[in-house]
Amino acid sequence: MALAEAAPAKVNLHLHVVGCRADGYHLLDSLAVFAGAADRLRYRPGGPLTLHLDGPEAGALSAEPDNLVLRAARLLAEAAGVAPQGRLWLTKVLPVASGIGGGSADAAAALRLLDRAWGLHWGTRRLAPLAAQLGADVPVCLDSRAARMGGVGGTLTDAPALPAAGLVLANPRVPLATPAVFRAREGGFSPEASLPAAWADAAAMARDLARCGNDLEAAAIRLCPAVAEVLAGLRGLEGCLLARMSGSGATCFALFADPRGAEMAAARLPATWWRWGGGFTEGASKPYSAP
Ligand SMILES: C[C@@](CO)(OP(=O)(O)O)[C@H](O)COP(=O)(O)OP(=O)(O)OC[C@H]1O[C@@H](n2ccc(N)nc2=O)[C@H](O)[C@@H]1O
Numbered sequence: 001m002a003l004a005e006a007a008p009a010k011v012n013l014h015l016h017v018v019g020c021r022a023d024g025y026h027l028l029d030s031l032a033v034f035a036g037a038a039d040r041l042r043y044r045p046g047g048p049l050t051l052h053l054d055g056p057e058a059g060a061l062s063a064e065p066d067n068l069v070l071r072a073a074r075l076l077a078e079a080a081g082v083a084p085q086g087r088l089w090l091t092k093v094l095p096v097a098s099g100i101g102g103g104s105a106d107a108a109a110a111l112r113l114l115d116r117a118w119g120l121h122w123g124t125r126r127l128a129p130l131a132a133q134l135g136a137d138v139p140v141c142l143d144s145r146a147a148r149m150g151g152v153g154g155t156l157t158d159a160p161a162l163p164a165a166g167l168v169l170a171n172p173r174v175p176l177a178t179p180a181v182f183r184a185r186e187g188g189f190s191p192e193a194s195l196p197a198a199w200a201d202a203a204a205m206a207r208d209l210a211r212c213g214n215d216l217e218a219a220a221i222r223l224c225p226a227v228a229e230v231l232a233g234l235r236g237l238e239g240c241l242l243a244r245m246s247g248s249g250a251t252c253f254a255l256f257a258d259p260r261g262a263e264m265a266a267a268r269l270p271a272t273w274w275r276w277g278g279g280f281t282e283g284a285s286k287p288y289s290a291p
């Protein structure tokens, strides 16, 4: 029996750059939610630590000697004073370097999985400082629960209660490096978004989010004009309530009234794009055993 964890995609429903730290990292305000689209990580005990990659998006990582999963595993082993061991399989479904935090989700899934597999049982609260060392997006991926991100990304507070809604994700299959997009950003800083405690339905959520933005979107379009085509494609879908880029791109999302409508809408997008339709995940990905 193998242990397994899902690593769901993070989607930034808005992303305001509110300041800059002395070390060049940006201060952010973002509402992050999690989609049903996910990578998958499995583990079997025995032998030294190894990682095997498969899945439709694995090719983009074949030349990656220091996969975030292995970095997370080594960091946890060192912090816990145990020998890193066992065989890991990563099934890569989420496009790499695409603004939906696939690598961060994989790193967070590795921390959760190996916390159980190695009998540590630290839980996500004690794993959080390790997550922050692995990347700005890894802390929010640890619980994979909708949250308001502050600071450089790791200061997490409650998200508004989310309504049932549909979500479409689309990526033009052009990788975008996060540092390059931050560097290309022009203009000053935005205020933090003002959001309610809860939304009654997807239309109300889209109306409020329309008053916010993604401060990296214009820079990403300059570096990768295909982002504008994806946004136009999403906005042309019947039932689209709001379309915007996620994170540093190039993946864009669209909100719909319900998951079934989103699933059907995604199928109408160009087949040359990576596309997915469904709903938000309920919260933390549930650990499970796989055959
Ligand atoms: C922009 C966001 C929004 O959620 O998402 P993605 O586009 O990566 O999905 C994240 O802040 C990305 O988080 P992550 O990808 O973990 O970033 P890191 O590895 O920590 O940093 C990569 C680089 O991005 C820039 N960076 C990142 C976070 C931040 N708050 N300010 C920054 O300026 C820095 O140039 C840094 O060297």
Ligand SMILES: Nc1ncnc2c1ncn2[C@@H]1O[C@H](COP(=O)(O)OP(=O)(O)O)[C@@H](O)[C@H]1O
Residues within 6 Å of the ligand: 061, 064, 066, 067, 068, 069, 095, 096, 097, 098, 099, 100, 101, 102, 103, 104, 105, 106, 107, 137, 176, 178, 247, 248, 249
């Ligand atoms: N398991 C992994 N999945 C994705 N990217 C990884 C992984 N391990 C290392 N990386 C590196 O991390 C970078 C950021 O990846 P990713 O999290 O997919 O991007 P983003 O944060 O923009 O969504 C990639 O360019 C890749 O070089």
